[in-house]
Amino acid sequence: MHKLSSYLNGSWQQGTGRISTLHNALTGEPMAETSTEGLNLQEALEFGRKSGGSALRALSFLERGELLSQMSKIVREHRDELIEMAADNMGATRGDAKFDIDGASGTLAYYAHLAQSLGDRRVLTDGDQVRISRSKRFVGQHIWSSRRGVAVHINAFNFPAWNMAEKVACALLAGVPVLCKPGTATALIAHRVAQLWVEHAGLPAGAFQLLCGSAGDLLDHLERQDCVVFTGSNDTASLIRNHPRIREMGIAVNVEADSLNAAVLGPDVQTDSDTFLMFIAEVVREMVQKAGQKCTAIRRILIPRATLDDALEVLRDRLDQQVIGDPRQRATTVGALSTPAQKRDVLAGIEALQNSGATRIWGDPQSAPETGFFVAPQLFLAEGGAAAPYVHEHEVFGPVATILPYDGTVAEATEIVAQGGGGLVSSLFSDDSEWGQELLLELAPWHGRLLWGSAKIHDQSTGHGAVMPGLIHGGPGKAGGGSELGGERGLWFYMQRTAIQGDSALLRRAFTNPAD
Numbered sequence: 001m002h003k004l005s006s007y008l009n010g011s012w013q014q015g016t017g018r019i020s021t022l023h024n025a026l027t028g029e030p031m032a033e034t035s036t037e038g039l040n041l042q043e044a045l046e047f048g049r050k051s052g053g054s055a056l057r058a059l060s061f062l063e064r065g066e067l068l069s070q071m072s073k074i075v076r077e078h079r080d081e082l083i084e085m086a087a088d089n090m091g092a093t094r095g096d097a098k099f100d101i102d103g104a105s106g107t108l109a110y111y112a113h114l115a116q117s118l119g120d121r122r123v124l125t126d127g128d129q130v131r132i133s134r135s136k137r138f139v140g141q142h143i144w145s146s147r148r149g150v151a152v153h154i155n156a157f158n159f160p161a162w163n164m165a166e167k168v169a170c171a172l173l174a175g176v177p178v179l180c181k182p183g184t185a186t187a188l189i190a191h192r193v194a195q196l197w198v199e200h201a202g203l204p205a206g207a208f209q210l211l212c213g214s215a216g217d218l219l220d221h222l223e224r225q226d227c228v229v230f231t232g233s234n235d236t237a238s239l240i241r242n243h244p245r246i247r248e249m250g251i252a253v254n255v256e257a258d259s260l261n262a263a264v265l266g267p268d269v270q271t272d273s274d275t276f277l278m279f280i281a282e283v284v285r286e287m288v289q290k291a292g293q294k295c296t297a298i299r300r301i302l303i304p305r306a307t308l309d310d311a312l313e314v315l316r317d318r319l320d321q322q323v324i325g326d327p328r329q330r331a332t333t334v335g336a337l338s339t340p341a342q343k344r345d346v347l348a349g350i351e352a353l354q355n356s357g358a359t360r361i362w363g364d365p366q367s368a369p370e371t372g373f374f375v376a377p378q379l380f381l382a383e384g385g386a387a388a389p390y391v392h393e394h395e396v397f398g399p400v401a402t403i404l405p406y407d408g409t410v411a412e413a414t415e416i417v418a419q420g421g422g423g424l425v426s427s428l429f430s431d432d433s434e435w436g437q438e439l440l441l442e443l444a445p446w447h448g449r450l451l452w453g454s455a456k457i458h459d460q461s462t463g464h465g466a467v468m469p470g471l472i473h474g475g476p477g478k479a480g481g482g483s484e485l486g487g488e489r490g491l492w493f494y495m496q497r498t499a500i501q502g503d504s505a506l507l508r509r510a511f512t513n514p515a516d
Contacts, residue, residue, distance in 0.1 A: 002032035004032055004033070006034075013039055016035065021033050025372055026088060026372040041221055050206070065111070065114070067203060068108045068109075075161065079105070081192070085188060094327070095333075123144065129504060138501070152229070154229070154232070155190070157339065160193075161189055166469065174494035182210070233258060255480035256474055259420075259422075259425075260391075261299055262302060263464065266432055269429055269431070282464045287379070291335050293337060297465060301401055305408070326369075343373040346400065349398070350365075350375075356391070358380040379400075385412060404416055414439065414443065421478035447479075
């Protein structure tokens with residue numbers, strides 16, 4: 001049995017109390033265990049603030065970027081090892097594992113490159129100097145400076161490498177040390193990545209710490225300059241936001257939570273067009289990639305009633321080509337869910353979806369292997385549009401999606417999508433510029449990102465579910481109201497924006513990039 005340690009206060013430590021067990025997703029057998037009881041988390045946070053924070057703030061953006069570049073290189077060098085590990089610990093196909101591992105190394109590399117443009121300085125300016133009086137010399141200048149605390153990262157189980165790396169990249173580049181708590185069920189991968197970084201990345205002491213297992217009393221020891229970044233369910237997000245220490249200290253919290261993302265097929269799209277094929281490809285991919293365990297996956301599919309029968313025929317044909325089973329087999333396109341709890345939740349969600357009036361129109365529940373945490377992909381249809389409450393309120397976090405026929409108008413499409421209460425990303429597919437623009441502007445306030453699929457980019461798009469480091473990731477309402485990534489914007493959560501008033505020349509010398 002593999003025992004996972006936590007990396008705290010500059011050393012690897014094991015808890016001595018209640019054990020959390022990690023399972024093999026293919027067999028259901030225990031494969032690793034960890035504990036955090038008895039670990040001094042208050043001491044770990046203080047170690048990060050004093051040692052890690054001061055060391056990182058002494059480095060320029062360029063120097064911090066060099067650390068990220070090394071971290072990215074390490075992940076790339078151990079790519080095959082991590083991919084193999086993902087099959088057992090997550091039930092991931094090779095393609096699914098690459099999506100996670102390559103996302104991690106790619107995001108780190110992106111922020112390492114961004115560091116070059118930020119230059120040999122430690123503070124960012126926000127806009128130009130602002131004249132605030134009759135005097136030309138007395139001006140204001142907004143700056144961003146590093147928080148003096150620790151960034152506590154509480155990550156989801158579904159992307160143990162990418163979710164950790166994208167948060168770490170922004171925090172370290174911003175000059176803020178990290179204490180990362182990966183999702184326990186898939187912590188084997190995050191633990192291995194952390195081992196490699198600790199051994200080979202040359203990180204300053206206290207800049208990066210790892211907590212494998214329960215968070216314990218971690219939040220009880222936060223201070224005012226600390227921050228929390230969470231990815232997971234709205235229920236857990238609510239517990240974090242309402243934690244007495246966080247409320248008392250006014251500690252900053254960023255949340256990425258549930259998201260009932262949608263794909264909307266425009267009424268102009270013909271079933272023999274490239275735009276239609278793009279729509280089909282995105283829907284199928286988002287249903288089966290990582291067995292549907294993606295915060296960006298398409299859960300609701302809007303198809304005009306006039307196109308519904310033809311679209312269903314093509315969609316069923318593409319889904320019939322999917323193969324569920326051993327993720328190590330080349331032919332497999334749908335692996336297992338990651339945890340026993342996930343399998344229980346997805347099966348319960350499917351039952352509730354059926355009880356709400358939705359009809360299964362594709363998928364055989366009996367086609368999934370009996371061992372491990374497999375659930376067969378299934379497609380449902382729900383009439384009623386906006387008046388199908390379960391579909392718009394509950395996310396079945398697996399290979400499951402629901403079709404919602406609509407009349408083809410922007411008004412009904414907007415009403416249906418908005419019932420989701422805010423999302424990370426939705427897509428619209430249309431070559432009608434007027435219809436597409438109108439729907440885009442109606443959906444924008446409800447989302448952090450939108451993809452407009454059309455004929456000219458049908459074979460060039462990065463896809464509905466791909467989170468790109470140069471664009472923000474997050475969304476309003478039910479999606480948590482947070483924002484991550486987005487290039488330089490990803491650093492802002494870890495920094496304080498301050499308006500400085502003073503002499504124009506002095507401020508210019510103090511805050512201008514020496515390379516400019």
